[in-house]
Structure formats: structure tokens, C-alpha cells
Amino acid sequence: METTAAVLTVAASPGCTPRxxxxxxxxxxxxxxxxxxxxxxxxxxxxxxxxxxxxxxxxGRGGAGFPLAxxxxxxxxxxxxxxxxxxxxxxxxxxxxxxxxxxxxxNRPHLxxxxxxLAAAIVAAERAYVYVSDPDSARSVETALSELDSSSxxxxxxxxxxxxxxxxxxxxxxxRAINGxxxxxxxxxxxxxxLGVGDRPTLVSNVETLANLPxxxxxxxxxxxxxxxxxxPGTFLATxxxxxxxxxxxxxxxxxxxxxxxxxxxxxxxxxxxxxxxxYFAGLLNRTVLDTTLDHETMRRFGSGLGCGxxxxxTDDCPVAVAASVLAYFDRENAGQCGSCFNGTAAMxxxxxxxxxxxxxTKDLDRLRRWSVVLRGRGACATLDAATNxxxxxxxxxxxxxxxxxxxxxxxCLSRTGGAFRADRPYEAEAVRxx
Numbered sequence: 001m002e003t004t005a006a007v008l009t010v011a012a013s014p015g016c017t018p019r020x021x022x023x024x025x026x027x028x029x030x031x032x033x034x035x036x037x038x039x040x041x042x043x044x045x046x047x048x049x050x051x052x053x054x055x056x057x058x059x060g061r062g063g064a065g066f067p068l069a070x071x072x073x074x075x076x077x078x079x080x081x082x083x084x085x086x087x088x089x090x091x092x093x094x095x096x097x098x099x100x101x102x103x104x105x106x107n108r109p110h111l112x113x114x115x116x117x118l119a120a121a122i123v124a125a126e127r128a129y130v131y132v133s134d135p136d137s138a139r140s141v142e143t144a145l146s147e148l149d150s151s152s153x154x155x156x157x158x159x160x161x162x163x164x165x166x167x168x169x170x171x172x173x174x175x176r177a178i179n180g181x182x183x184x185x186x187x188x189x190x191x192x193x194x195l196g197v198g199d200r201p202t203l204v205s206n207v208e209t210l211a212n213l214p215x216x217x218x219x220x221x222x223x224x225x226x227x228x229x230x231x232x233p234g235t236f237l238a239t240x241x242x243x244x245x246x247x248x249x250x251x252x253x254x255x256x257x258x259x260x261x262x263x264x265x266x267x268x269x270x271x272x273x274x275x276x277x278x279x280y281f282a283g284l285l286n287r288t289v290l291d292t293t294l295d296h297e298t299m300r301r302f303g304s305g306l307g308c309g310x311x312x313x314x315t316d317d318c319p320v321a322v323a324a325s326v327l328a329y330f331d332r333e334n335a336g337q338c339g340s341c342f343n344g345t346a347a348m349x350x351x352x353x354x355x356x357x358x359x360x361x362t363k364d365l366d367r368l369r370r371w372s373v374v375l376r377g378r379g380a381c382a383t384l385d386a387a388t389n390x391x392x393x394x395x396x397x398x399x400x401x402x403x404x405x406x407x408x409x410x411x412x413c414l415s416r417t418g419g420a421f422r423a424d425r426p427y428e429a430e431a432v433r434x435x
Contacts, residue, residue, distance in 0.1 A: 007246040008430065010103065012235075013264055016227065018251045019215045019235055020208065022108055028140060031147035034110035038218055040152040046121045049217055050076075053122075056221035057233045061100075062090060062169075062206030063281060063307045063382075065232075065296050071203055074193045076123040078201035084126040085201040088178065088192075089116045089210050091132040091141075092162060092169035095279035096329075098310040099429035100237035101207045103249055105130075105137035108211070109144035113157065115210030118217060120155045123203055128157045130207075131174045133164035166333035170381045171204035173335075184335040185381035206308075208237055228254035232295035232306075241427040242275070242313035243267045254295040261294065261311065271315040274397065276427065278307020280326050281386040283393030284319055304393070312427035318412040320405050321421035323394040324352040329425060330387040341379035344371060345387045352391065356420050358408035365402070369395055 012018040022029060022037075034040070043049060054069035079085030089112055093101040104112055112130070120128050130141050138161050145157060160178050162168050168183035175196045177183040196202025212234065216224055225233040232254035240248045240261060248265045259269055274286045282305035285292070292298050299306045314322055331349035334341045351368045354360040372392035378384055395402060404410045413420035 008099070009246070009248040009265070010250075011248075011264070012251040013253070013256060013260065016235060016251060016253050020104065020108070020111070020211055020237055021249075021251045022111070028106065029108050029110060031110055031144065031152075034108075034114070035152075039110055039114050039214060040117070041214075041218060043118060043121050043217065046124070049118060049213075050122045052216050052221045053213070056216055056224040057231070058209070058212055058216070058224070059232065059296065060206055061208035061212075061236055061309065063095075063278065065306070068205065068209055071193060071205065072119065072122050075125075075201045075203040078193060079123055079125070082201055085123050085203070086197040087116060087120045087123060087125045087128045087203045088174055088197065088205070089113075089128070089130045089207050090169060090171065090174055090204050091130060091134070091137055091207040092164070092174065092183070093134070094164065094166040094169040095281075095308055095310060096166075096425040096428040097241055097276065097279045097312050098239045098308050099247060099249055100239055100309060102134050102137050103237075104207055104211055105132060105134070106140045109140045110147075111211045111214060112207045113141070113144055113148070113153070115207075115213040116157065117153055117155065118213040119203060119205060119210055125155065125203070126200070127197070128155050129160050129178055129197070130157060131160045131162070131178065133162050133168060135161075166329075167335045167381055167383060172380070174204050175202055184337060187380050229295045229297070231297045236294075236306075236309050238294065238309045238311060239429050240265050240311045240313065241429050242311075242317075243271060243315045247429040252294060255298075256294045258289055258292045258294060258311075262313070267313055267315070272313060273317075274314045274319055276312035276314065276322065276326070277310075278305040279310040280329065280426075281305065281307050281382065281389060283386075283389035284314075284323060284397050285393070286319075286397040288397075303396075310429070316412070317421045318356075318401060318410055318416075319394065319398045320352075320401050320410065321356045321413060322426055323390050324349070324356040325421065325423045325426045326390050327352045327387055330383060330390075332424075334383050335381070338379040338384075340375060341381075341384040341387075344375040344378070344384055347371060348375075348387055348391050352394070355402065355405050356413070358405050358410070358413075360406065362406065365395070365406070
């Protein structure tokens with residue numbers, strides 16, 4: 001187990017041999033150390049590796065949980081028609097409650113570059129990019145690229161840095177930025193797999209997703225599926241924040257009971273009022289979160305989502321005030337391009353803030369409930385969907401707390417020193433520097 005000066009705990013769950021974290025506790029892994037573990041192993045057959053990816057059932061770790069094999073085949077096939085394609089390792093971690101991508105890029109950059117190399121080989125890409133906003137990640141990747149020799153990497157890789165932002169990591173925003181525009185989403189279609197960087201079919205894949213490919217190359221799909229569930233195979237990185245504790249980063253098998261993650265991080269189930277799941281995107285769950293397991297199918301059944309693996313545990317904070325802070329964040333961070341999102345996030349944030357301050361009316365709540373339905377699916381990216389998820393889940397999961405705020409009788413907010421919970425970036429995972 002590793003604890004830094006900023007007290008970020010990094011560990012694998014008991015019984016889980018880490019595939020992504022490596023030997024938690026070491027300093028940044030350099031080229032020689034990674035090669036000694038079997039990294040940059042020559043690829044015998046790109047087709048065979050793609051078949052293994054498909055059999056493995058590897059799902060994207062960026063939030064959507066889309067099967068990687070489908071994206072790889074689509075880009076490969078479109079690239080054959082277009083005369084070439086591009087791959088992008090997306091490390092622009094715009095989700096404040098997540099730190100997994102930054103940790104990988106800072107501490108295991110060669111694992112990410114190796115995965116990017118393999119993805120590029122599968123789709124026969126002509127060019128590759130690592131797309132980041134975190135300065136420490138950029139320096140780590142730059143150093144890693146300088147360590148490589150021609151036998152390890154047979155494709156040119158460029159490091160592309162942008163200013164951080166919630167929407168900057170959306171796949172069309174990444175393509176737009178690399179093409180020289182602002183890091184803001186564009187309307188779809190076309191999607192990047194059709195028309196992306198340099199007008200070429202482009203694979204945009206989260207760095208944690210790509211970091212699974214070296215394991216698949218060396219050990220195969222059966223070994224990959226030895227952890228996790230049938231529909232959510234493998235391990236994943238979970239960032240846990242909240243409960244008055246410093247953040248933790250854990251490698252877990254999909255299907256682990258939520259209560260076991262709590263115990264691993266030293267949080268008593270008795271303290272828990274609910275949680276924000278999937279970062280801010282999937283919204284809130286009340287204490288029924290204690291009955292869940294950490295996999296995509298179970299979270300969907302509970303009306304929520306695993307997303308990027310970020311879990312923020314709500315204990316002493318009022319869920320109404322938490323939701324108000326998250327909606328205010330979306331109001332500030334939306335791209336300002338789509339009227340439905342620009343106006344919709346502002347309207348929902350205003351009602352949630354009024355509810356937190358006990359000045360909202362039942363008509364305000366009726367409007368909030370209606371917006372949480374009719375605004376879903378609008379806009380160029382998923383920011384508005386995230387906001388509607390937060391609004392709807394607050395109303396559905398915490399009706400008693402909402403009623404108390406309508407009556408101006410929330411004891412938690414009234415008794416809290418300094419007033420109700422407010423945060424610009426609720427339950428942010430600190431951008432910790434490692435030694």
C-alpha cells in the first residue's frame with residue numbers, strides 16, 4: 001500500500017493481483033523497469049490481438065463503457081477506405097472526482113504508451129497522440145517518449161496538451177483540439193471513428209482502457225476474464241472520495257460489493273447516506289448503494305452507473321446541498337455552445353441552489369423535475385445528460401431531504417458551521433504529486 005505526503009492511498013483490493021497499478025508503492029516506473037516486466041513485447045499478429053480484445057469483452061473505462069473491440073474494428077475498417085487512421089490516448093481527466101488517468105500517466109506512462117502502440121497496430125494507424133491537460137502527466141509522458149528506442153515503438157507519437165475542463169475530455173473535443181480548434185465538443189455525426197484528426201478515422205480511447213491491452217497481449221482473454229463478471233470483465237481503477245477522508249485509488253475486480261470498497265477505504269457503512277457515482281455523471285444513490293456491486297449491469301439495474309469508476313461517499317453532508325454544488329459546477333463548466341445546455345444547466349442550478357437555501361417553491365421543483373426529463377439527450381455532448389441525472393436522482397432518491405428544505409427545516413444545513421455544504425468542485429480528488 002502506498003501513502004504519499006498528500007495521503008492518497010493506492011492499493012489493490014485483497015485477492016486482486018494488480019494489472020494496472022503494478023507494484024503500488026514504487027516510484028515512477030521508467031522504461032527499463034517496464035521492459036523488465038515484459039513490456040513492449042513484439043506483436044506477432046494484430047488480427048489475433050483484436051480477436052482477443054473482442055473475446056475479452058473489454059469495456060471502455062472513460063465513462064460510457066463501450067466495447068473497445070467494436071471501436072477498433074470500426075476505425076480499422078474506415079481507415080482502410082480512407083487510406084489511414086489515427087489513434088488518441090485520452091488522458092484529459094475533466095472529471096474532478098477521478099484521479100486514475102493522471103495516476104497512470106504520472107506513474108506508469110509506459111503501460112499507457114504500450115497500450116497505445118498496440119491499438120495503433122490493430123487499426124494500422126499512421127499517427128498517434130497522447131492528449132492531456134495535467135502538467136505532471138505531460139512531463140511524465142514526455143520523459144517516457146524520450147526513453148523509447150525504435151525497436152519498442154514503430155509509430156510516431158505526439159503529446160498534445162490543452163487547458164483543463166469538464167468538456168475537454170469528450171472525444172469530439174479532443175479531435176477538435178488536435179485539429180487546431182478549441183477543446184469543445186462538436187455535433188455528431190460524424191463521430192471520430194468516421195471523421196476525426198486530420199479528417200481521418202480516429203480512435204479516441206481512455207488511457208486506462210488502453211492500459212489493459214499489454215495484459216491481453218501477454219496473457220490472453222481467458223486470463224483477463226478470470227477477474228470481474230461476465231458482462232463487466234476484468235479489473236478497473238476506482239477513485240473514492242468523500243466521508244471526510246483523503247482520496248483513495250484502488251484496483252478492484254468488477255462485481256466487488258460496494259461495502260467492501262468502503263471497508264477497504266476505512267468507511268463504516270453506518271455513516272453512509274448515499275453516494276455520487278460515476279464521478280458527477282450518474283447522479284446520486286441513497287443508502288440502497290450499500291446493496292450494489294461495482295459493475296455496469298448492477299449499477300444500471302439500480303438506475304445509476306459506474307462511469308469512470310469515481311465514487312464520492314456522502315456521510316455528513318446534505319444530499320440537497322451536494323446536488324446544488326454539482327449542478328452549479330455544470331452551469332460553470334458547460335461549453336457555452338448549445339442553448340439547451342447553456343440555459344438548461346443554469347436553470348437547474350438556480351432551482352437546486354434555491355432549494356438548498358430553502359427559498360424554492362413546489363412550482364420550482366415541478367419545473368426541475370420536468371427539465372430533468374425533457375432536456376435529456378440534447379446538446380453536442382453529455383454534460384446536459386449529467387445535469388439531468390443529478391437533478392432527477394436528487395428528487396427520486398432523497399424526497400425526505402427535499403421536503404425538509406422546502407420547509408426550511410434541514411437540520412444538517414442549519415447546524416453546519418458556515419452554513420450548508422458548498423464546493424466549487426465537490427469531492428475533488430487531489431492532483432497528488434508522487435515522489
